[in-house]
Amino acid sequence: MYGMLLESVQHFVQTEFGEHVWNQALQASQCKHTSFKTHQVYPDNLMPDLAQSLSAITGKSFDYFMNYFGKCFVRFFSNFGYDKIIRASGRYFADFLQSMDNLHNQMRFTYPKMKSPSMQLAMADENGAVLIYKSGRTGFSRYFMGQLTEIAKCFYDLDLKITTLESENDVAGGTTGPIQMKPLADQQVVVKYRLDFDNKEFMEKRINYIPHESQKSLKDLDVKILLELFPFTIVLDHTMNITDAGEKVLETFILHNPDRKPTSFIGSHIMENFKCRRPRGTIFDWDTIFQMRTVLFELELIRTGTTKIRNPDEFLDNEHNDETVLEIQKVVIEAEEPDDGERKNSQGLKSILLKGQMFFIKDLDSMVFLCSPLINNLDELHGIGLYLNDLNPHGLSRELVLAGWQHYSKLEIMFEKEEQRSDELEKSVELADSWKKKGDELLYSMLPRPIAERMRAGTDLLETCETFEGVSVIFGEVMGLHSGENIQEAMNAVTTLNAVFTAIDEEIFTPFVYKVETVGMVYMAVSGAPDINPLHAEHAADLALRLIKKIKNLKLKDVSVKIGIHSGPVVAGVVGLKVPRYCLFGDTVNTASRMESSGEAFKIQISSATAAKLQDRGYKLESRGFVKVKGKGEMETFWLVAGPED
Incomplete structure (x- = not known):
């Protein structure tokens, strides 16, 4: 699936549930992507896994979130202008339902790897319609229901009620564990919905159409005129056998099947020569095709020389078992042909893909497949063995091929540039995250984390001021360094x-x-602020003892350190705007500074207040007696000699 679908999910989940819920969902679903690129293809199971994770986090059901994701996508794609396509698809909601397959097909130019589901309007009445949904993805039927509900509400002002009539291979709601995505060859999800909405105007103007008198007097249609006007046409009878075909269809058949005669084409069942690529899983009988006249079909011409007949029983209903229906249900497919979008046969040509609509012509009592080759540009035209003059002279087939050739290279260049810009944007986002982390690290090195986060949240500087009743302030001074008389000595001192x-x-x-x-030469630290710590004296003492050992181990010539510690109350707060600093104020700071300045090399002098907190904790202290301290007079101090474990 393309990233645009996941972008819509991310945007609305973050908006309505919060970014923390989205991050939890990414982690729970083991998604390594934090952002999604619009045109990048991601695993199909990623969206159901996110729905399961969000279901577990919020308590809402898996079905709720898949339905919610579908609504989110409809709200989101208007940013890309796709709402204009929806509004232009038809005057009524039923018109949109008929054109959904064609809209998906037109998007192949922008999203060439898109694997869109098939939607068929099986029946319409005044109270709504019956829609058949087919997909190779499991778990997305609720997503589709959410899209329909939101489109009906936003674009047609309709309150849509959806009821599931039949379901095959669909994932049931309330499942646990990751959704297992299976390939189309193993299973295909088929769901029949009843859509209840006001459909009266559509029925009156489109279905219950009364022809004008002039139309009733028209002559019977001659099939030769029809085939001459539309050289890419196939006429089918009630058994789905080919009764006639246009000139270009026959020429293409001969080109791709040189070992067969044109007479083998006329009279054969259509599925002996074509593979139905869209709608997938269509049963080609008269009743089914008659109901699907509003659906666009894509039939791929296959080479029957290397074919095998698939067991017809797998396509039969229990109600149909007579020989005629068995003959109708025989489907011939090309052996060993990958279902990956490539259409090649043994001649190296791409198989031609015919796209068109089935029309019931009453005069012929036949179903006419009025089609044209599906060609994007000149390269594809040559690849299937056709030329411009083979295309219908009327209409826009030739102009579209030429326009596609002219714009294809431009589109490729634009896509490449957009992908390059997307890569650059992703790198810029990663670089911005890296800068943010570095900025945070720098901020946290200047200010304590709790204070920095409060300031980032808009707290005034004055409100960061706090009073702490008990902290231990540590001062350490490096001694023996001299700036010297020349630059070399000054550099050595700095180093x-x-x-x-x-x-x-x-x-x-x-x-x-x-x-x-x-x-200068003084290092200041504190324990007990800004995080309150009742064991501040012990942690300050442990740090001082470690510092003495470490600096001694540096074995720096003539360099020593003296440390002082004092415990008491302080006032702390952020000062300054350009280079804000977290500063301590109070007599405790001054006393701790005096403990350091009056100390001795490689010794730790502590005040009696700090000593009182350490005496009963196993620390080894030696009384220094009373020391004359500047501005304090005589103070009793102690030497901190060792810790409890020394």
Whole structure:
């Protein structure tokens, strides 16, 4: 399936259920894509898997989400201008139902790999219609129902009620586990729907049409005139045998079957020489084709020289078992022909694909397949062995082929450019995500994560200020460094200081200690802010002991460090706009700074307040006695010697 379908799902699920629900669904369905490209093809089972995941997350049913996805697509494709195609398809909703197959077929130019379902309007009345849905995908019938409901409401102002009359090979609602997508050869979903809506105007103007008197006086139609006007025409009798054909149909048959005579074509059953590519699974008997006169058929001419007869019993209803119907149901298909869109025979030519409508001609008492070759451009024309003068002189067949040839290369160039732009956009999104992550990392290195997230949410700077009753502030000063008298010595000092501060940064690996700032040779950290931590003194002490060991292990010549710690209340908040910093204020900060400045190399001096919190925790302390501290007078301090595990 093309990415546009998944784009619609992503957009509306994120809008109506939230981005977190969408991300959960992607993870649950093991989808590796975070975004989808409009013209890229994705696995068919991706959408049902997303519906299953969303069903498990929200509690709503699988059927609900597949129906919802169908509605989302109708709302979404208006962004691409496809709503204009729907509005132009017909005056009435029944007109649209008749033209759905043709609309899908026209989209093959834009979406060449599209595997669209087949929709057949089987019957219409004043109260609605009966529609037959056929698809090679399982699990998408509810998606189709959602599309129909939304189209009827948005484009025709109709309240559509859909009832399933018959169903074959469809996935039942409420299934659990991933949807298993099976190929068409194994099974085909066939669902017959009853659509209830106001269809009176359509029936009055289209079905119950009363011919004018002048039309009643027309002469009987001569089949020769019909075949001369339309050289691509096949006439069928009630047994679906070919009674006559246009000149170009016979020429094409001979070209593709040089070992057979034209007389073997006339009188044969149509399915002995053609394969019905669309609508898929159509049974070619008179009653069925008569009901499908509004449907566009695509018949592929096959080479009967290498054919095998498929068992007719697989196409028979239990009600039909006489010899005549058995003969009608014989279907001859080309042996070993892949159903992948390629139409080639042993001569290297592509098989011709005829597209048209079945008309019942009362004068002939026959069904006439009025068709024309399905050709996109000149390359395809040569590929099936035809020339421009073989096409109908009237109509637009020749002009369309020439226009297709002229615009095909332009379309290819446009598609390539769009794909290139899509790739560039995806790379830009990835690059933007990468920049965002780097920006977040830089922001979190300047500010604590909780504070940064509050500021990103629009919190005023003043509102980030908080009071903390108990924290432990750590100051560490690098000693022995001299800037020197020349540039070389100054560079050596910078390199050494960077090595020391980097070593300190590596030791702050838990959220219990936060690096506040570095000023000159001084490193400042805190435990207990901005995340409240009742064990702030222990974590500060552990960090200080690790730092002493690590810096000693650096074995830097003449370089040492002294550390001071004090515990108490502080006020913290963000200061500045251009380069905002998370700063601490209060006497506790000043006292911790004095503990460091009055300390000694490779020693940790702590205040009595910090010592009181560590004494009963197994830390080894040595009293230094009373020390004269600037601005504080005499203070009792301690040396922190070892931790509980040392």
